[in-house]
Amino acid sequence: MESRRPPLAPAHRSLPEFVRHWAGTTPDRRAFTFVEHPAPGSRGVHRTLTWRRLDLRVRALAARLADGTEPGSRVALLCPQGTEYVTGFLAALAAGLVAVPLYPPDLPGHGDRLSAVLADVSPAVVLTTSQSADRVRDFCTGVRTRIVLADEVPDTAADDWRPVAPAAVAYLQYTSGSTRTPAGVEITHTNVVTNARQALAAYGADTHPITCVGWLPLYHDMGLVLSVAAPVVRGMPSVLMDPVAFLHEPVRWLRLLGSHPRAVSAAPNFAYDYCASAVTDAQKADLRLGDIAALINGSEPVRPGTADRFHAAFAGQGLMPEAHCPSYGLAEATVFVSAARPGEPLHRFALDRDALTAGKALPARPDDPRAVLLAGCGTPAGQHIRIADAVTGAVLSEGEVGEIQVRGPNVGRGYWNQEEHSRRVFGPDGWLRTGDLGTVLDGQLIVTGRLKDLIVVDGRNHYPQDVEGTAQDAHPAIRPDRLAAFGTPGGSGERVVVVAEHVRTTPLAEIDVPALVRAVRSAVSARHGLRLADVVLVAPGTVPRTSSGKVSRARTRERYLAGAYATEGAR
Numbered sequence: 001m002e003s004r005r006p007p008l009a010p011a012h013r014s015l016p017e018f019v020r021h022w023a024g025t026t027p028d029r030r031a032f033t034f035v036e037h038p039a040p041g042s043r044g045v046h047r048t049l050t051w052r053r054l055d056l057r058v059r060a061l062a063a064r065l066a067d068g069t070e071p072g073s074r075v076a077l078l079c080p081q082g083t084e085y086v087t088g089f090l091a092a093l094a095a096g097l098v099a100v101p102l103y104p105p106d107l108p109g110h111g112d113r114l115s116a117v118l119a120d121v122s123p124a125v126v127l128t129t130s131q132s133a134d135r136v137r138d139f140c141t142g143v144r145t146r147i148v149l150a151d152e153v154p155d156t157a158a159d160d161w162r163p164v165a166p167a168a169v170a171y172l173q174y175t176s177g178s179t180r181t182p183a184g185v186e187i188t189h190t191n192v193v194t195n196a197r198q199a200l201a202a203y204g205a206d207t208h209p210i211t212c213v214g215w216l217p218l219y220h221d222m223g224l225v226l227s228v229a230a231p232v233v234r235g236m237p238s239v240l241m242d243p244v245a246f247l248h249e250p251v252r253w254l255r256l257l258g259s260h261p262r263a264v265s266a267a268p269n270f271a272y273d274y275c276a277s278a279v280t281d282a283q284k285a286d287l288r289l290g291d292i293a294a295l296i297n298g299s300e301p302v303r304p305g306t307a308d309r310f311h312a313a314f315a316g317q318g319l320m321p322e323a324h325c326p327s328y329g330l331a332e333a334t335v336f337v338s339a340a341r342p343g344e345p346l347h348r349f350a351l352d353r354d355a356l357t358a359g360k361a362l363p364a365r366p367d368d369p370r371a372v373l374l375a376g377c378g379t380p381a382g383q384h385i386r387i388a389d390a391v392t393g394a395v396l397s398e399g400e401v402g403e404i405q406v407r408g409p410n411v412g413r414g415y416w417n418q419e420e421h422s423r424r425v426f427g428p429d430g431w432l433r434t435g436d437l438g439t440v441l442d443g444q445l446i447v448t449g450r451l452k453d454l455i456v457v458d459g460r461n462h463y464p465q466d467v468e469g470t471a472q473d474a475h476p477a478i479r480p481d482r483l484a485a486f487g488t489p490g491g492s493g494e495r496v497v498v499v500a501e502h503v504r505t506t507p508l509a510e511i512d513v514p515a516l517v518r519a520v521r522s523a524v525s526a527r528h529g530l531r532l533a534d535v536v537l538v539a540p541g542t543v544p545r546t547s548s549g550k551v552s553r554a555r556t557r558e559r560y561l562a563g564a565y566a567t568e569g570a571r
Contacts, residue, residue, distance in 0.1 A: 014166050014189040015232045016058060016094035022235045023055035030237040034082045037245040037252060044241070044252065049083050051235070054090075057083075059158035061091030064148055065125055067160075071096045072167045073124035076117075076145075077219070078104050078136050080129060081242045084150040085218045086228055088127045089171070093189070096164035097125075099171035100184070101219040104132040105139035109544065113182055117174055118143060120184065120417060172416050173221050173331045184416035185331045194382070195334035195410035196229040202339040202381040203264050203294045203325065205234060210293050211260040212238040215246040215253050215267075221335040222266050222298055243549075250275045251283040254314070262293040266327075268549060269299035270481040272306050276313035290318025294325045294342040301447045301465065302326035302375040304348050321346065328377040328447050332425065332432055334410045338385060338445045340378035347376030347444045353528070356448065357460045359401045361439040370527060372466060376444030383408025386431070387439055390451055401439045401448055406432045453553055455487040457494050457530060464553060467524055471498050471535075474523035475516045479503045482543055484556035488533070495533035498524075499556050499565060504540045513537055517571060536565045 012018050022031070031054045035044040049057065065075055075092040077099060079085040092099035100121050105114055118140070126147045128136040133149055140147065170192055172184035200206045212231050216223030218240075231238035239256055246253050254275060257263045272295075297306065307324040315321075324346060327339040340347065350371040355362040364371035383406060387396045390403040411432045414422030425433050437454070438447040449463040456462070467485040472478045483500035498520060502511055517535045524530050542565075544555035559565060 013193065014093060014170070015192065015229060016062075016090055016166075018193075018232045018235070019051070019055050019058055019090060019094075022051040022232075026235060027052035029235070031231070032083050032086050033237065033239045035239060035241045035245075035252075035256060037241070037249070040248070043255070047083060049087075054087065056155055056158050057087040058090045058094055059161040060153050060155055061087055061127075061148075061150060061157075062094035063157045063159075063161040064153045065091055065097060065127070066095040066164065069095070069097060069124050069146075071164065072098060072169075074098045074100050074121045074172070075125045075127055076100045076102055076121065076123035078102055078126055078128045078132065078139075079150060080104055080132055081218060081240065082129075083240075084129050086240075088150050089218070089224070089228060090232070092127070093166065093170055094161075094164075096167050098167050098169050101171060101173065101224055103217065103219050104128065105135050106132070111139075114139070117182060117184070121172060169413065173224070173334075173412070174219075175331050183418055183421065186413040186416055187334055188413060191334045191410050191412055192225065192229050193233060194408075195225055195336055196233040198382040198408075198410060199225060199230050199336040199339075200234055202327075202336065202341065202378075203296070204342050205230070205236065205264060205293075208262065208293075210236055210262045210264045212236065213253075213256050213260055213263045213265045214238070215241045215243050217243050221331045222296075222329065225335045226264070226266050226296070246271070251279045251287075254279065254287055254289065254317075257292055258288045258317070261291055263291070264294045264296070265292075266296035266298060269297060269303065269306050270549070272297065272310040273480060276309045279313070284314070284317055287314070287317040289314055290320065292319065292323045295323050296325050296327050296339070297375075298327045298329060301449065302377060303469075304346060304373050304375045307346055307375065326375040326377045328404075328436075328438075328445055330434055330436070332412055332434065333383070333406050333408070334412065336381055336410070337383065337406055338377045338380050340376060340444075344378075347378075347442070349374050349376060349441060349444075349446055353466070356401065357462060359461070361399045361401055361441055361446065361448075372463075374446050374448070376441070376446055378445065379443060380406075380408075380445075383410060385440075385445060388431075390437075396439075398440050401437055403451060404434045404436045404438045404445070404447070406434060453486070455485065455494065455496055457487070457496065462496075462528060462530060467496070467498065467528060467530065470523050470527045471500060471520045474519040477502050477506055477511045477516055478520075478537075479540060482540070482551065484543055484551050484553045486553045486557040486560075488557065488561060490533065496524075496530050497534045497536070497557075497560060498532055499536045499538060499543060499560060501540050501543050502537050508537070508539065511537070513571065534571070536560070536571055538565060 031051045033048040169186045170189045174182045214227040311321045325340045329335040329337045350364045350366040352362045352364040387402040396402045464485040479501040487494040544552045
């Protein structure tokens with residue numbers, strides 16, 4: 001039986017050094033477990049690597065990757081979710097190379113992005129598995145690179161591994177592209193080790209044993225840090241599953257949370273609402289969720305209603321409301337910036353919508369229909385934040401809305417191959433310009449939206465997620481969290497457009513589209529004082545999403561302006 005006492009975390013400079021430490025001190029402890037779900041209804045097949053086994057596989061792969069490869073070259077990870085992804089990422093670092101966490105080319109809707117990233121990084125090696133080998137070879141036709149299959153590298157290759165100096169950059173974390181063309185953030189070894197420690201401290205894992213449980217893709221910043229870096233730094237177990245397995249049966253995630261002591265996990269807003277609506281009473285019967293340590297919600301912004309619905313759905317299974325931890329982060333800061341601490345009640349804020357559009361966070365009655373309800377994202381985790389005027393850079397007072405800026409040892413070096421953009425965003429004074437809007441009230445960071453997503457009409461700022469929330473509540477045929485509100489140029493100023501998917505359960509032919517459009521227009525007009533220039537209803541899966549699963553308003557806007565919805569959508 002494994003002891004649940006957390007081992008002492010040593011001071012090392014890189015993740016591979018931590019792996020070697022745990023392999024030497026706790027070799028037979030569980031390190032990473034990947035749970036496969038080979039068939040509908042499957043409870044999961046567990047495949048586990050101990051620290052000893054993980055270290056062996058990392059050294060074997062590192063030796064193969066380093067063979068004939070210049071130090072500091074890029075290694076593109078095109079592996080499916082699983083233990084090969086973990087070992088491949090760590091092996092690239094151990095080989096003195098720069099990892100580029102990506103995904104196999106069969107991820108729907110992201111082939112163009114993958115091509116653009118590969119062209120940007122010019123990888124010396126592409127690492128994948130035999131499962132994805134044929135698709136990767138076809139996709140990389142014409143790309144000058146060496147393809148290595150992680151699961152076909154023998155253990156004996158570890159005999160050829162020799163310690164090397166780490167590259168200046170550990171990995172390139174490509175942004176999800178929700179508001180701009182994806183850019184690779186240069187994350188150093190110090191950045192990722194520091195941010196892992198910051199996250200562990202924020203969620204209480206620096207002093208108490210936890211198990212990291214996750215389905216977020218490992219090419220995503222939060223998935224990589226929470227499910228790989230943090231467990232490696234602390235020597236704690238990590239349990240992984242495939243994102244598709246979660247989408248097919250969300251109860252699988254909850255079962256893993258309930259079956260591992262003091263689980264910590266992260267998911268975007270939609271996942272909590274999805275579980276609340278999709279998990280049946282029969283599936284809830286055997287769930288035991290009372291031992292969950294922290295459920296991280298990193299959506300921007302975090303809505304208290306999501307936490308309330310999730311808790312109401314699973315309170316009978318022992319879920320504690322204090323487990324919900326709204327958090328804030330971004331790839332440019334490795335990932336974690338600010339977090340509500342486990343065990344604290346949700347910090348709720350009802351803000352006056354009109355004042356918010358004018359840049360002031362003023363209180364309102366929670367029952368006022370024009371109030372904006374937001375959750376506080378806690379306090380910084382081992383770093384500093386400030387709110388500044390996005391134009392002048394002047395630091396703002398508490399309660400004033402401006403750009404969130406971050407400074408700390410977890411902030412990346414800049415963007416790969418983008419010096420001018422790096423200077424603008426990372427700044428000479430050490431303060432990272434996040435492009436996110438927010439304020440501080442009662443010591444809590446409150447995220448209000450994205451600067452580039454703001455809709456400006458007649459000099460007033462409107463947050464698109466606020467308009468989207470009103471639109472989706474206006475009619476039951478609109479698919480929640482699958483719509484985009486944005487502005488387009490018009491003859492007399494900004495035109496506001498909403499493109500929304502309809503629910504899968506109702507065919508388009510059975511929806512009274514004119515009535516739906518009237519309901520959306522009326523609701524948005526009453527709540528926001530906005531006249532919508534267009535409301536377009538489209539098929540499920542039509543609104544573009546980023547590689548992290550968020551709706552891409554920028555790409556939806558591009559498609560709308562290109563006329564793509566003229567034939568696909570209904571009005």
